[in-house]
Amino acid sequence: MSGMWENVLLALNGLRANKMRALLTMLGIIIGIGSVIGIMCVGGAVTGSVTDSMSSLGVNNVTVVVQQRMSEIDNMMTMEVPGEGDLITTEMLDAMRAEVEGVDNYSVSETTGSGKAKDGRKYANVSVTGTSEAYLDANNIELLTGRYLNEKDLQGRKYVAVVSDFLVSKMFPGMSEKEVLGEEVKVSLNDDIVNFTIVGVYKNVDSPYAMMMSSASENDKRTALYIPVTTSQRITGSEGGYQSVTVTTDIGKDSVAIADDIQKFLNRYYENNTHFQVYAVSMESMVSQMTSMLDTVSIAISVIAGISLLVGGIGVMNIMLVSVTERTREIGTRKALGAPNRAIRVQFVVEAMIICLIGGVIGIILGTVLGYTASNFLGFPSFPSVGSIALAVGFSMAIGLFFGYYPANKAANLDPIEALRYE
Amino acid sequence: MHDIIKRFYIGTPNELQILNGITLDVRKGEFLSIVGASGSGKSTLMNIIGALDRPTEGVYELDGVRVDQAKDEQLSQIRNKKIGFVFQTFNLIPRTSALKNVELPMLYANVPPSQRTRRAKELLDMVEMGDRISHMPSELSGGQKQRVAIARAMANDPAILLADEPTGALDSKTGRLVMDLFHTLNKEQGKTIVLITHNYKLATETDRIITISDGRIVPNGEGSVD
Numbered sequence: 001m002s003g004m005w006e007n008v009l010l011a012l013n014g015l016r017a018n019k020m021r022a023l024l025t026m027l028g029i030i031i032g033i034g035s036v037i038g039i040m041c042v043g044g045a046v047t048g049s050v051t052d053s054m055s056s057l058g059v060n061n062v063t064v065v066v067q068q069r070m071s072e073i074d075n076m077m078t079m080e081v082p083g084e085g086d087l088i089t090t091e092m093l094d095a096m097r098a099e100v101e102g103v104d105n106y107s108v109s110e111t112t113g114s115g116k117a118k119d120g121r122k123y124a125n126v127s128v129t130g131t132s133e134a135y136l137d138a139n140n141i142e143l144l145t146g147r148y149l150n151e152k153d154l155q156g157r158k159y160v161a162v163v164s165d166f167l168v169s170k171m172f173p174g175m176s177e178k179e180v181l182g183e184e185v186k187v188s189l190n191d192d193i194v195n196f197t198i199v200g201v202y203k204n205v206d207s208p209y210a211m212m213m214s215s216a217s218e219n220d221k222r223t224a225l226y227i228p229v230t231t232s233q234r235i236t237g238s239e240g241g242y243q244s245v246t247v248t249t250d251i252g253k254d255s256v257a258i259a260d261d262i263q264k265f266l267n268r269y270y271e272n273n274t275h276f277q278v279y280a281v282s283m284e285s286m287v288s289q290m291t292s293m294l295d296t297v298s299i300a301i302s303v304i305a306g307i308s309l310l311v312g313g314i315g316v317m318n319i320m321l322v323s324v325t326e327r328t329r330e331i332g333t334r335k336a337l338g339a340p341n342r343a344i345r346v347q348f349v350v351e352a353m354i355i356c357l358i359g360g361v362i363g364i365i366l367g368t369v370l371g372y373t374a375s376n377f378l379g380f381p382s383f384p385s386v387g388s389i390a391l392a393v394g395f396s397m398a399i400g401l402f403f404g405y406y407p408a409n410k411a412a413n414l415d416p417i418e419a420l421r422y423e
Numbered sequence: 424m425h426d427i428i429k430r431f432y433i434g435t436p437n438e439l440q441i442l443n444g445i446t447l448d449v450r451k452g453e454f455l456s457i458v459g460a461s462g463s464g465k466s467t468l469m470n471i472i473g474a475l476d477r478p479t480e481g482v483y484e485l486d487g488v489r490v491d492q493a494k495d496e497q498l499s500q501i502r503n504k505k506i507g508f509v510f511q512t513f514n515l516i517p518r519t520s521a522l523k524n525v526e527l528p529m530l531y532a533n534v535p536p537s538q539r540t541r542r543a544k545e546l547l548d549m550v551e552m553g554d555r556i557s558h559m560p561s562e563l564s565g566g567q568k569q570r571v572a573i574a575r576a577m578a579n580d581p582a583i584l585l586a587d588e589p590t591g592a593l594d595s596k597t598g599r600l601v602m603d604l605f606h607t608l609n610k611e612q613g614k615t616i617v618l619i620t621h622n623y624k625l626a627t628e629t630d631r632i633i634t635i636s637d638g639r640i641v642p643n644g645e646g647s648v649d
Contacts, residue, residue: 003530003531006530010519013518013519014518017518329514330514330516330517332514333510333514333515333516334516334527334531335475335499335502336473336475336502336508336510336514337502337503337508337527337528337531337575338499338500338501338502338503338504338528338531338532338579339499339503339531340496340499340500340531341495341496341499343531416475417470417475417476420475420510420514
């Protein structure tokens with residue numbers, strides 16, 4: 001069609017003459033397309049950060065927890081805390097490590113408490129965590145210098161600690177990480193002051209969630225201080241066992257199947273326990289569960305964005321109908337000058353498509369900016385893919401075509417005599 | 424074909440019979456005026472001459488084409504190529520330059536862009552608007568607008584120029600200029616012009632006057648009644 005370019009120019013001309021109206025008309029499309037693009041960015045970032053932080057915990061991990069039996073929960077409607085006799089003991093775990101195939105090691109941990117390392121005016125917030133030897137590998141902690149807690153520390157219930165490089169910089173300014181090995185750190189914990197000897201320093205990694213959740217400033221942030229779990233038990237007075245254990249499996253084996261085996265093995269100890277049983281979930285299945293959940297959320301939000309696009313499209317249709325009415329005389333003139341119905345129809349469809357296209361492009365820019373900012377905040381800056389941009393452009397033009405057709409057709413079918421007489 | 428022949432045998436069997444059978448021949452190169460009071464059927468006749476509407480009955484042949492049998496699409500082609508409209512209210516396309524307005528009928532006739540622009544410039548020169556080609560209608564006076572509209576009507580070199588009260592919205596001085604332009608087009612280019620007006624004085628300038636009353640041609644001069 002030779003006049004296509006003329007139609008585009010004409011449409012742009014019309015929009016320029018009615019800037020405010022054009023903008024308001026586009027708003028629905030801008031919001032719709034912008035939110036789809038923004039969600040794509042943020043969704044990508046959230047999926048990325050969740051998968052990343054979960055796999056940083058090790059995809060070959062299996063989490064074992066003691067929980068109320070499902071039937072119990074149904075009946076009682078209340079949650080019970082497992083008592084001393086219901087917990088997983090070291091004996092059970094050692095037996096499991098020896099007998100279940102594919103189990104590499106197990107790592108136990110318990111929260112000792114939150115506290116503050118103090119030395120004169122220097123301080124650093126810490127969360128003291130009792131761990132076993134395998135905790136280092138199970139949680140992908142990067143050791144900078146020294147060693148991690150070992151079997152001897154655990155058996156001897158020693159007061160040793162592995163601290164973060166952040167704590168070192170706060171408590172021992174000017175000293176290198178190597179130099180602090182062997183130094184003592186005083187921690188006020190549950191109204192007690194406990195001394196720990198530093199045996200290792202790990203690299204602190206801020207988790208995106210901790211950053212979002214805590215309002216603490218960089219200076220006051222809390223880092224983990226790892227001590228032998230046995231020492232922790234002595235401090236807290238809990239001796240019985242563990243409610244939660246992380247089991248590392250051999251790399252390359254099917255961790256989902258191993259999780260099943262672990263659960264079956266450990267539940268032999270719980271056959272006579274009417275309230276509690278052991279559940280073992282592999283990180284792999286948790287990651288895939290999480291990912292599919294996030295996908296569902298994305299789809300749900302996209303549906304909402306789709307509705308706003310629909311509303312936007314109806315807005316475009318409405319304004320096109322107004323435009324057709326306003327320009328009835330012009331349409332009549334064009335017809336008198338010999339414009340076939342087809343030419344009038346194309347002119348108005350092009351105009352609707354241009355409105356939607358411009359709205360779509362603004363929406364893409366806005367969505368990208370917002371999405372990038374939000375995803376950057378989550379620690380995973382991401383841009384929409386070229387495919388999704390192309391899709392958004394195509395989709396907004398399709399909206400223009402769909403919602404512009406009816407008004408355009410109305411314009412095309414106007415009776416020229418009536419149209420010329422229209423005041 | 425040398426003569427353009429138009430015939431109307433119109434009877435509208437609806438409740439309102441506007442045109443009660445009109446027979447009219449317009450010869451090529453003629454400057455004809457149709458006068459009549461409002462409600463006389465003058466506008467309906469003009470719509471039929473202008474191929475905006477088809478007669479209910481009767482035969483209308485324009486430049487060898489049977490307009491009364493044309494389909495909608497053919498009607499728009501006839502309007503495009505054979506008829507040049509000049510309206511009382513100019514009806515220039517707003518926010519569109521004088522040049523683009525004159526180009527418009529050629530755009531619908533699929534004339535190539537370069538040829539379109541050249542012809543439009545020639546036409547604007549002819550109506551002495553050559554120095555205002557990029558002006559918007561809102562920047563032109565009434566007389567200037569009407570001259571652009573006449574240039575536009577001439578774009579596809581139509582068989583007839585159909586002018587509906589072309590001076591109705593102009594003061595007498597600019598109206599005179601527009602009428603002079605019609606006379607020039609008629610004499611120098613041999614353009615067939617049909618002028619529709621209720622101003623009898625204006626009509627007397629033309630070669631022939633057809634008076635319409637109650638949907639019939641009043642027998643005075645060359646108009647005839649069925």
